[in-house]
Amino acid sequence: MVKSIIRWYVAFCLLFIMFGFAHARDNRPNILLIVADDLGYSDLGSYGGEFNTPSLDKLADEGIRYTNFYVSPACATTRSMLLTGTDNHVAGLGSFENFIPPDAQGKPGYEGWMNHRVVTVASSLRDGGYSTYMSGKWHLGYEPDQIPRARGFERDFTLLPGAADHFSDGWSNEWHRAKAPYTEDGKFIDKLPEDFYSTKNYTDKMIKFIEEGRKEDKPFFGFLSYTAPHGPLQVPKDWLRRYKNTYDMGWDAVRHARFKRMKELGIVAEDVEQAQQLFFLPRTTGLIPAVLTLSGRKFGIYRSMTEYMDMEIGRLFDYLKEIGQYDNTLIVFISDNGAEGNDEVQILAGRPGTQGYLHAARNFAESHFNRIGMRGTFAEVGPAWAQTSSTPFRLFKAHVAEGGIRAPLIVNGPGVTGKGEINNKAILHVMDLAPTFLELAGVRHPDKKNGQEVPPIQGKSWVSMLEGEEKSPRGPDDWLGWEFFGERAIRKGDWKITRMGQPFGVQNRQEVADWKLYNLTKDPAEQLDLSDQYPKKRQELIVNWEEYVKQSNVIISKWNTMEIMSRKALPDPYPEHDNFPPTYGAEEMIRKAMEKRGEEMMRRAIENQGGDK
Ligand SMILES: [Ca+2]
Numbered sequence: 001m002v003k004s005i006i007r008w009y010v011a012f013c014l015l016f017i018m019f020g021f022a023h024a025r026d027n028r029p030n031i032l033l034i035v036a037d038d039l040g041y042s043d044l045g046s047y048g049g050e051f052n053t054p055s056l057d058k059l060a061d062e063g064i065r066y067t068n069f070y071v072s073p074a075c076a077t078t079r080s081m082l083l084t085g086t087d088n089h090v091a092g093l094g095s096f097e098n099f100i101p102p103d104a105q106g107k108p109g110y111e112g113w114m115n116h117r118v119v120t121v122a123s124s125l126r127d128g129g130y131s132t133y134m135s136g137k138w139h140l141g142y143e144p145d146q147i148p149r150a151r152g153f154e155r156d157f158t159l160l161p162g163a164a165d166h167f168s169d170g171w172s173n174e175w176h177r178a179k180a181p182y183t184e185d186g187k188f189i190d191k192l193p194e195d196f197y198s199t200k201n202y203t204d205k206m207i208k209f210i211e212e213g214r215k216e217d218k219p220f221f222g223f224l225s226y227t228a229p230h231g232p233l234q235v236p237k238d239w240l241r242r243y244k245n246t247y248d249m250g251w252d253a254v255r256h257a258r259f260k261r262m263k264e265l266g267i268v269a270e271d272v273e274q275a276q277q278l279f280f281l282p283r284t285t286g287l288i289p290a291v292l293t294l295s296g297r298k299f300g301i302y303r304s305m306t307e308y309m310d311m312e313i314g315r316l317f318d319y320l321k322e323i324g325q326y327d328n329t330l331i332v333f334i335s336d337n338g339a340e341g342n343d344e345v346q347i348l349a350g351r352p353g354t355q356g357y358l359h360a361a362r363n364f365a366e367s368h369f370n371r372i373g374m375r376g377t378f379a380e381v382g383p384a385w386a387q388t389s390s391t392p393f394r395l396f397k398a399h400v401a402e403g404g405i406r407a408p409l410i411v412n413g414p415g416v417t418g419k420g421e422i423n424n425k426a427i428l429h430v431m432d433l434a435p436t437f438l439e440l441a442g443v444r445h446p447d448k449k450n451g452q453e454v455p456p457i458q459g460k461s462w463v464s465m466l467e468g469e470e471k472s473p474r475g476p477d478d479w480l481g482w483e484f485f486g487e488r489a490i491r492k493g494d495w496k497i498t499r500m501g502q503p504f505g506v507q508n509r510q511e512v513a514d515w516k517l518y519n520l521t522k523d524p525a526e527q528l529d530l531s532d533q534y535p536k537k538r539q540e541l542i543v544n545w546e547e548y549v550k551q552s553n554v555i556i557s558k559w560n561t562m563e564i565m566s567r568k569a570l571p572d573p574y575p576e577h578d579n580f581p582p583t584y585g586a587e588e589m590i591r592k593a594m595e596k597r598g599e600e601m602m603r604r605a606i607e608n609q610g611g612d613k
Helices: 002-019 054-062 075-084 121-127 198-216 251-265 289-322 344-349 355-363 382-389 430-441 535-551 561-568 587-610
Strands: 030-036 064-066 131-137 155-159 182-184 187-189 220-225 329-335 409-412 479-484 487-492 495-499 516-519
Touching: 030 075, 030 289, 030 430, 054 289, 054 329, 054 409, 075 121, 075 430, 121 131, 121 220, 121 430, 131 198, 155 198, 198 220, 198 289, 251 382, 289 329, 289 382, 329 430, 479 535, 487 535, 495 535, 516 535
Parallel strands: 030 220, 030 329, 131 155, 131 220
Antiparallel strands: 064 409, 155 182, 182 187, 329 409, 479 487, 487 495, 495 516
């Protein structure tokens, strides 16, 4: 089917050249990529969750669900790969803008934004005759040459940073910016509509772009990049209390029920175990009801945000059916990383006395029990519910354990065979999306840009797999690699090695653990280290890690995350804005306190230089 479309397109181009048929119709499929933000692996009904997600579940029933789909453990890194087909350390997101270690600064791949060596799939599709639309979150650069319009999207409505209030541009998680920057069709915009709600407006804009582009008779590539259910947990008022007391029983029972349903559905194999509860989390039986109710209410709002997104996705599907384009659209749904179990305010705002903390305290002070979920509040679900969202896996976002990097993937559309199947065999990666879209559209990835070599695509096209001609684009010798803030992993066939600090994550260089080996087919929850039983297999994957470092220019920093973050907490020069910084005349006092703390952290960092490589 797909190959016949490509053949038809070649014939179309020849006819166009020969006879100048300016209005000959281009029947290549539309491509719609829908990305959820921080949605856990098992939240959707079709993946075993108790959430009501009928639009995505129907897509799964008509299309294919994949259970071995991989992303990076965080937003920007994943997005750089999905748009370019190259590893994030090649595409410029070796680390985040504000967290680049001193020994990686200025090195290629560590720009902190999507660099100009790589070419996006949007640019290639635009040049290949597609209309290209983006709506939602970008997180890949702020400057005029880094925004969606400059990177291949003809039309856009974009939140540039990684997160913001869902009802306004009143703050973003880039604390040094007074408000969240947005662009529309390549222009920075000053004001959002009064009735703005992220998920609704992003859907509206995508529908608007498709509708206004119809007269051109071109296929479209749409990148609908939701910010749901990323923190802050916020949802319109009439959705706020839908699951008010649903989760009062706590996380234990919900995790177990999910795991049971996942087995019934065939998302996980019958004979595997789920991850043990993280050691620092309490059993729900030991907690007083008020604590459970408060924590459950947050998860109820997270659920509402997800279900609201599903409703909006349904509205978009209905629109595509109305205009007769649904059946000619390849639809891909993914989450960009695992569920969020960290406290973003704490991570980014630092400790009392720092500039960001004061900004956060003033702007998100409304965290009263009965206000959570409304405009101006900031709440996240926390690690216990994040691990529930990640059932059956270990850990969550920001970690290279499966809970951080395995995500739901649903595909449906023209050329997709095997409706309703759950594919447990194929090992897939978010870098595969770009080559898949290019092959479907019959468009080539360029070798050169402005006289410079363009990094080759590292992902593998799924077209043959979607057509049912092969089971997986990866064979037993193909591996995938990860490095994120010092955490490392390789997946190859049934096997995975990870190298993470204790208790998890590289908290302190002296405590960086050695490589651990897991058989993911038997133990997807990474509970049993098999290093002693299979030392040769472990060594084989360590060699693959070394290849990965070389192939993708990964820099293993001498600095650990805490040291880099401590540097970041030093006051930055910031522009003067109304209401920012909200320090009420305490600037000088804070500056001195920060300098003192910064010196101390730097001294300790320098002392520790000789540790792990
Ligand atoms: Ca994310």
